[in-house]
Amino acid sequence: MTERTNEVWLQSLGGSGAADETAVAELREVLRRGLRRALAGRAAADDGFIEDMTQEGVLKVLDGLVTFRGDSRFTSWAITVAVRVAFTELRRARWRDVSLDRLVEDAPARLPTATPADDPSQDARQTILAVMHGVIETGLTDRQRQALVAELRGMPQAEIAAQMGLTRNALYKLTHDARQSLKRGLEAAGISGDEVRVTFDL
Amino acid sequence: MSLSPEELRELARFVLLTKPDEIGCDDWLGYAPSYAEMVAARQPVPEPLRKAAEHLDVCPECAEEFRALLAALTEDAAG
Numbered sequence: 001m002t003e004r005t006n007e008v009w010l011q012s013l014g015g016s017g018a019a020d021e022t023a024v025a026e027l028r029e030v031l032r033r034g035l036r037r038a039l040a041g042r043a044a045a046d047d048g049f050i051e052d053m054t055q056e057g058v059l060k061v062l063d064g065l066v067t068f069r070g071d072s073r074f075t076s077w078a079i080t081v082a083v084r085v086a087f088t089e090l091r092r093a094r095w096r097d098v099s100l101d102r103l104v105e106d107a108p109a110r111l112p113t114a115t116p117a118d119d120p121s122q123d124a125r126q127t128i129l130a131v132m133h134g135v136i137e138t139g140l141t142d143r144q145r146q147a148l149v150a151e152l153r154g155m156p157q158a159e160i161a162a163q164m165g166l167t168r169n170a171l172y173k174l175t176h177d178a179r180q181s182l183k184r185g186l187e188a189a190g191i192s193g194d195e196v197r198v199t200f201d202l
Numbered sequence: 203m204s205l206s207p208e209e210l211r212e213l214a215r216f217v218l219l220t221k222p223d224e225i226g227c228d229d230w231l232g233y234a235p236s237y238a239e240m241v242a243a244r245q246p247v248p249e250p251l252r253k254a255a256e257h258l259d260v261c262p263e264c265a266e267e268f269r270a271l272l273a274a275l276t277e278d279a280a281g
């Protein structure tokens with residue numbers, strides 16, 4: 001395979017009109033090899049899966065040429081794009097049939113209450129938990145709460161975003177705002193980061 | 203909806219790592235290739251890129267993808 005420079009890649013894949021077929025074939029091979037290495041050892045990533053993701057990756061790369069910043073090798077960027085395509089698909093396949101509403105509703109145990117009052121570390125823990133609960137219940141919007149809880153229960157962001165009708169970036173902003181509200185809530189209650197760290201053994 | 207103690211602990215961990223100026227998953231993807239190349243080649247990482255890579259601390263999915271990307275690029279570099 002010839003070593004193409006970034007400029008040559010960009011030119012031959014979309015510079016002037018239709019993509020050069022030789023370049024597309026080379027891109028396909030780069031992605032296939034990259035994905036094999038990236039997904040090595042994953043049972044769900046068999047040859048068929050790699051092939052499908054290679055095809056999708058090629059389309060995504062051709063579609064997104066303008067988003068390439070040019071601060072890495074073109075092939076590194078293309079593999080990055082394909083890896084995201086593949087992981088998004090792997091995660092979605094596992095979670096496709098899970099409803100976000102059900103996942104968020106299905107509450108496990110309630111907040112544990114009765115703990116020995118003479119244990120100060122337990123007191124601190126209870127206080128922090130109570131503040132967090134307070135913010136979750138009253139300081140977050142329904143959508144923030146939904147997204148945050150779904151994320152904590154392991155639902156992939158692509159799936160949460162799809163079910164909530166959001167882009168991944170918009171979902172990230174939603175949960176980031178929620179985390180910031182929690183952080184501010186703890187600060188307002190006079191609880192320091194160190195206290196949280198010690199209490200939860202983080 | 204109520205959270206289990208384990209979920210609250212995990213949430214506390216994320217809250218501690220939360221910064222006002224974080225970037226999102228789509229934005230991170232723009233930094234990932236050059237960061238991965240530098241890490242794969244054991245080159246020093248400039249500050250802005252290191253800052254962007256803090257996203258990996260708060261985003262398990264991007265972190266998982268990054269490890270996979272690194273595996274692909276590291277072998278590539280080794281031939």
Ligand SMILES: [Zn+2]
Binds near residue numbers: 227257263
């Ligand atoms: Zn992310």
